[in-house]
Amino acid sequence: MIACGAMGGVGALGVANVLVGTFSPSERAKAAGAPVEVEVGDMKPGELRTVEWRGKPVWIVRRNEEMLSSLKATEDKVADPKSERKPSELTPEYARNQARSIKPEYLVAVGICSHLGCSPSARFASGAQPSLPDDWAGGFLCPCHGSTFDMAGRVYKNKPAPDNLEVPPHMYLSDTRILVGVDKQGA
Numbered sequence: 406m407i408a409c410g411a412m413g414g415v416g417a418l419g420v421a422n423v424l425v426g427t428f429s430p431s432e433r434a435k436a437a438g439a440p441v442e443v444e445v446g447d448m449k450p451g452e453l454r455t456v457e458w459r460g461k462p463v464w465i466v467r468r469n470e471e472m473l474s475s476l477k478a479t480e481d482k483v484a485d486p487k488s489e490r491k492p493s494e495l496t497p498e499y500a501r502n503q504a505r506s507i508k509p510e511y512l513v514a515v516g517i518c519s520h521l522g523c524s525p526s527a528r529f530a531s532g533a534q535p536s537l538p539d540d541w542a543g544g545f546l547c548p549c550h551g552s553t554f555d556m557a558g559r560v561y562k563n564k565p566a567p568d569n570l571e572v573p574p575h576m577y578l579s580d581t582r583i584l585v586g587v588d589k590q591g592a
Contacts, residue, residue: 440584441463442578442582445511446582451529456585462515463513467511475544480503483569487501503557512558515571516570518547518570520565524547528543531543545558552566574586575587
C-alpha cells in the first residue's frame with residue numbers, strides 16, 4: 406500500500422513538472438515578440454552584434470568616436486536626419502536625435518532595408534569602396550538596390566529605400582544590459 410502511494414506521488418510529480426514546463430514561453434512565442442535581453446558590456450568599440458526579435462535581425466553597434474563624429478558630417482546628406490517621417494512606426498521618441506539612440510555610444514536598429522526588406526551589410530570603414538561614394542563615412546549598404554544608411558541607420562537622399570532603418574522599442578536594464586522589444590512606456 407505504501408509502495409502504491411509512493412508511486413502515485415512520483416507520477417503526480419512527473420505530471421506537475423511537465424505542466425509547469427509548459428508555462429515557459431516556447432521558441433515560437435519568443436519569435437512572435439517576446440523581449441530579448443542583450444549583454445553589451447563586453448562589446449568593443451566598432452563591434453556589431455546581431456540578435457533576433459520578432460523574427461527580425463536587430464543590430465546593436467557600439468560606435469566608436471569616429472563613427473559618432475561621422476553623424477554630423479552626414480546630416481545634410483541623409484533624407485530624414487531627425488527621423489520625422491513615420492516617427493511613431495520607425496523611431497521611438499527617445500531615439501529621435503542625431504544618434505537615433507538612448508545612449509549615443511550604442512545604435513539599436515532592425516537590420517532590414519525599408520525598400521524591399523533585404524538585409525543591408527555593415528560597411529563601417531570610411532573612404533572609397535566598391536558600390537559606395539568616394540566620401541563614404543561608414544554605415545550600411547543594401548547591395549540589392551544600392552540603398553545606403555549612415556552610422557545611425559539614416560537613409561541617404563535619392564536612394565530606393567524610402568525610410569530610415571527602424572529603431573525597435575528598447576531600454577537599458579543596466580549600463581551593460583539592453584532589453585529589446587520593450588521600453589519604459591511599455592511598448
